[in-house]
Amino acid sequence: MIDNDGDPGQVRPAAVTVDLVILTVRHDELHVLLVERGKEPHLGRLALPGGHVRENETLDQAALRELEEETGVNGHLLHLEQVHTYGDPGRDPRGRVITVAYLALGPDLPVPVAGSDAQGARWAPVESVLDGQMELAFDHSTILRESLERARSQLEYTTVAAAFCPEPFTVSDLRKVYEVVWGFPLDPSNFRRKVTRAERFLEPTGEFRAPQIGRPAALYRRGEARLLFPPLLRSGDVADAQFTATTLR
Amino acid sequence: MIDNDGDPGQVRPAAVTVDLVILTVRHDELHVLLVERGKEPHLGRLALPGGHVRENETLDQAALRELEEETGVNGHLLHLEQVHTYGDPGRDPRGRVITVAYLALGPDLPVPVAGSDAQGARWAPVESVLDGQMELAFDHSTILRESLERARSQLEYTTVAAAFCPEPFTVSDLRKVYEVVWGFPLDPSNFRRKVTRAERFLEPTGEFRAPQIGRPAALYRRGEARLLFPPLLRSGDVADAQFTATTLR
DNA sequence: TCAAAAGTGTTGTTGTTACACCCATGT
DNA sequence: ACATGGGTGTAACAACAACACTTTTGA
Numbered sequence: 001m002i003d004n005d006g007d008p009g010q011v012r013p014a015a016v017t018v019d020l021v022i023l024t025v026r027h028d029e030l031h032v033l034l035v036e037r038g039k040e041p042h043l044g045r046l047a048l049p050g051g052h053v054r055e056n057e058t059l060d061q062a063a064l065r066e067l068e069e070e071t072g073v074n075g076h077l078l079h080l081e082q083v084h085t086y087g088d089p090g091r092d093p094r095g096r097v098i099t100v101a102y103l104a105l106g107p108d109l110p111v112p113v114a115g116s117d118a119q120g121a122r123w124a125p126v127e128s129v130l131d132g133q134m135e136l137a138f139d140h141s142t143i144l145r146e147s148l149e150r151a152r153s154q155l156e157y158t159t160v161a162a163a164f165c166p167e168p169f170t171v172s173d174l175r176k177v178y179e180v181v182w183g184f185p186l187d188p189s190n191f192r193r194k195v196t197r198a199e200r201f202l203e204p205t206g207e208f209r210a211p212q213i214g215r216p217a218a219l220y221r222r223g224e225a226r227l228l229f230p231p232l233l234r235s236g237d238v239a240d241a242q243f244t245a246t247t248l249r
Numbered sequence: 250m251i252d253n254d255g256d257p258g259q260v261r262p263a264a265v266t267v268d269l270v271i272l273t274v275r276h277d278e279l280h281v282l283l284v285e286r287g288k289e290p291h292l293g294r295l296a297l298p299g300g301h302v303r304e305n306e307t308l309d310q311a312a313l314r315e316l317e318e319e320t321g322v323n324g325h326l327l328h329l330e331q332v333h334t335y336g337d338p339g340r341d342p343r344g345r346v347i348t349v350a351y352l353a354l355g356p357d358l359p360v361p362v363a364g365s366d367a368q369g370a371r372w373a374p375v376e377s378v379l380d381g382q383m384e385l386a387f388d389h390s391t392i393l394r395e396s397l398e399r400a401r402s403q404l405e406y407t408t409v410a411a412a413f414c415p416e417p418f419t420v421s422d423l424r425k426v427y428e429v430v431w432g433f434p435l436d437p438s439n440f441r442r443k444v445t446r447a448e449r450f451l452e453p454t455g456e457f458r459a460p461q462i463g464r465p466a467a468l469y470r471r472g473e474a475r476l477l478f479p480p481l482l483r484s485g486d487v488a489d490a491q492f493t494a495t496t497l498r
Numbered sequence: 499t500c501a502a503a504a505g506t507g508t509t510g511t512t513g514t515t516a517c518a519c520c521c522a523t524g525t
Numbered sequence: 526a527c528a529t530g531g532g533t534g535t536a537a538c539a540a541c542a543a544c545a546c547t548t549t550t551g552a
Contacts, residue, residue, distance in 0.1 A: 011301035013262030016336065016347050052260035055345075059336040085334040085349050087265065087308040096304075098265050098347060100334050157406075172531080190515065192532070197513095214530030215522035227489055230513070233479070240476055421504080439542065441505070463503030464549035479540075 014087070014096040018063045019050035019140065021083070021147040022071065022104040023181075025164050029125050030180050032144060033070060034136070036120040041093050042137035048144065049121065050099065063102040070121060071109050078106035079163035083147050091139050103147045107166035149242055155181055156239075157231045159201050159222070168205050168219035171195060182234060194232055200225040263336070263345040267312045268299035268389065270332070270396040271320065271353040272430075274413050278374050279429050281393060282319060283385070285369040290342050291386035297393065298370065299348065312351040319370055320358050327355035328412035330403075332396050340388050352396045356415035398491055404430055405488075406480045408450050408471070417454050417468035420444060431483060443481055449474035 022033040034046040049070040053062040059082065067075040080102055087098040128134050129144055136144065154160050155178060162169070164177040175191045195201055200223035208216035233239075271282040283295040298319040302311040308331065316324040329351055336347040377383045378393055385393065403409050404427060411418070413426040424440045444450055449472035457465035482488070 011264070012304055014265050014302075014347075015260070016263045016265075016345075053263075053336065055261055056338050058338065059334065059347075082333060084331060085308065087302065087349070089305050089307065096265075098263075098308075098349075100336070170531085187516070188530090189517085189532070189534095194513090210523065211530060213524055213528070215532075217531055229484075229488065230482070231480075239478065419504090436542070436544085437503090438505070438507095438544085443541090459550065460503060462501070462551050464505075466504055 012096065014098045016053045017050050017097060017099045018053060018059060018066055018102055019048045019099050019143060020063060020066055020070065020102050020104055021048060021144055022067065022106070022109075023126070023148070023151060023164075024106050024109050024123070025177055025180050026108050026123060028176065028180060029127070031123040032126050032129065034122060034124050035070070036122075037137055045137040046124070046134065047137035048101075048140045053100075059100050063100075063104075067102075067104055071106070073106065073109055075104070078104050079160050080104045083150050084143075086139060086143060088139070099143075101143045101147055103151055105151065105160055105163040107164055152181055152234075152242060153239070156233055157228055159198075159225050159228050162201070162222040165222075167221050168207065168209075170209060170217035170219060171202070172217060174202075174220075178232070182238070184238070191232075194230075198225065198228055198230075199223075201228060261345065263347045265302045266299050266346060266348045267302060267308060267315055267351055268297045268348050268392060269312060269315055269319065269351050269353055270297060270393055271316065271355070271358075272375070272397075272400060272413075273355050273358050273372070274426055274429050275357050275372060277425065277429060278376070280372040281375050281378065283371060283373050284319070285371075286386055294386040295373070295383065296386035297350075297389045302349075308349050312349075312353075316351075316353055320355070322355065322358055324353070327353050328409050329353045332399050333392075335388060335392060337388070348392075350392045350396055352400055354400065354409055354412040356413055401430055401483075401491060402488070405482055406477055408447075408474050408477050411450070411471040414471075416470050417456065417458075419458060419466035419468060420451070421466060423451075423469075427481070431487070433487070440481075443479075447474065447477055447479075448472075450477060 020033070024031050024033075033049060035049045037043055037045050037047050049066060051062075051066050051069075053059060057065070060080075063080060063082070064075040067073070067078065067080060081104075083101045083103045085098060085100045087096075089096060091097065091099075124134070126144070126148060129136060129141060130148070135141055151160075161174060161177045161181070164181075165173045171192045172188070174195060175186055175188060178191070179185055202220040203223045205219045205221055207219040209219055210216040269282070273280050273282075282298060284298045286292055286294050286296050298315060300311075300315050300318075302308060306314070309329075312329060312331070313324040316322070316327065316329060330353075332350045332352045334347060334349045336345075338345060340346065340348075373383070375393070375397060378385060378390060379397070384390055400409075410423060410426045410430070413430075414422045420441050421437070423444060424435055424437060427440070428434050451469040452472045454468045454470055456468045458468055459465040483491075
């Protein structure tokens with residue numbers, strides 16, 4: 001809201017961008033989509049995909065557009081959610097840039113499409129960024145860390161995990177998502193009971209899929225529910241350890 | 250992140266502001282701080298306090314500064330948290346304005362200080378805005394609704410409720426906060442057990458406070474814990490009813 | 499001694515954990 | 526037949542809701 005004012009010269013317009021943390025599970029590992037920067041600053045460095053918000057676009061539309069440009073996938077098929085906005089004065093050397101970060105979750109996506117305008121887009125294991133091996137451009141490592149923690153806690157209280165699974169999927173597929181995102185194994189029997197008991201989380205198709213070996217598994221589609229009740233809680237210890245306060249001071 | 254480009258003329262810098270949803274509990278009712286607009290557009294209309302982000306300020310600093318200007322209270326005493334960013338092209342008739350919304354929670358604050366630069370700042374019952382009686386300027390009614398829902402769910406999983414209580418406080422004071430924010434009564438005995446059992450939520454002072462009539466109550470200070478485990482869940486029905494998807498589509 | 503608010507106990511129910519066990523399939 | 530993953534049963538335990546009950550105060 002433009003208001004108080006009386007401070008001419010102290011305020012100046014800023015560039016507004018959206019950056020995307022696009023997560024997917026590949027080969028039982030959590031991956032994030034990164035692009036190689038084609039110019040300074042941070043030329044050649046890996047960064048989160050993103051770009052400017054255009055003149056007649058909402059923030060959500062900009063995020064959706066970028067998502068489709070980068071992945072070649074219709075963004076409506078994925079979970080897309082605004083997470084946090086970053087605007088420190090020094091975060092981009094070229095001037096004041098406000099970035100609205102979005103979290104996108106999707107099933108194992110096709111390798112980034114050639115037709116996209118991304119410079120060398122690629123999937124990178126989230127681990128390699130988190131453990132400090134790979135430092136991203138700008139404050140993108142921070143954005144990734146914070147968005148990932150959002151994703152982890154979203155898995156507890158909502159049904160978003162199913163967004164990682166191409167339909168139709170089995171209970172085991174879904175469990176794998178939880179295990180990969182949270183980083184520890186879950187008891188298959190107890191997991192099954194919780195997710196199947198939750199109202200409208202999973203909708204049975206009546207079909208089955210045979211694994212390479214073993215009993216065929218029932219197939220499901222995503223249900224209508226967005227909130228998961230009762231929630232699938234990580235133990236207090238785990239949550240605490242992962243929790244980095246978003247609160248000031 | 251300034252990147253892809255190749256679209257000159259399609260992007261233009263925007264004004265960046267922070268708007269504050271400052272909540273407090275007064276007379277057993279949830280109140281929000283509103284200011285009367287001193288100019289067009291929406292002259293005379295009530296709006297959330299807020300203002301421009303200055304040149305060498307982080308977003309958090311801007312929010313903290315506005316908070317102190319509006320309430321005259323040292324913002325570090327309150328809970329302050331970024332919630333969501335609003336940037337629809339049409340939300341301000343004067344041009345593109347990106348607003349980062351912050352949620353602030355605090356104990357019953359002094360009536361807005363004369364020295365503040367706010368035009369007729371006042372506390373308004375949140376109810377009066379939610380039930381459609383009072384429509385705020387711009388999209389501020391939406392911002393308030395969405396921020397309130399954030400506050401409500403934060404009460405379940407975190408210890409922020411204590412931010413509403415001036416220290417030292419009693420278990421009943423804290424319960425009142427939950428009842429007022431959630432809008433329904435809680436069982437006093439069960440509530441007490443949950444909050445006193447949670448690790449480092451409440452720190453006993455050893456002191457007592459006598460109510461007008463009745464047995465004196467033990468006094469507490471806010472503990473170190475930020476996450477509440479196990480969480481204090483509203484029933485699934487309630488949460489579902491309040492839940493308005495933050496997801497696209 | 500009564501009203502009012504603080505605080506404890508109790509009981510039935512529901513959810514969780516850890517694991518044993520059965521089921522359906524391909525080789 | 527057996528290995529492999531899918532799926533059910535169960536028993537000990539923890540959390541929860543509802544509500545009876547005791548405690549401590551001011552009037």
